Amino acid sequence: MYGICNLAIIPLRVEPNDRSEQVSQVLFGEHFTIIEQQKQWLKIQLHYDQYEGWIDSKQCQIITQNEFDEISKSSIILNNDLV
Secondary structure, eight states: EEHHHHHHHEEEEESTTTTEEEEEEEETTTTTEEEEEEEEEEEEEETTTTEEEEEEEESHHHHHEHHHHHHHHSOOOOOOOOO
């Protein structure tokens, strides 16, 4: 399974628990592979840097493998001119 962050920030935690230490953040538009699922929690591996951690499953959008592959092929745009 695959997913994408559709919120500004998702806390990435060491363990599947709201009180667990936050080790990083998943930023808007980052995509990832879902490694494991425990109740409402997903263990993920970020595509960009292969970092792993747990996120709440309500805070992301599940995508297909084809969508994941297309996003992975795209260039990363960190910022862009509005005009």
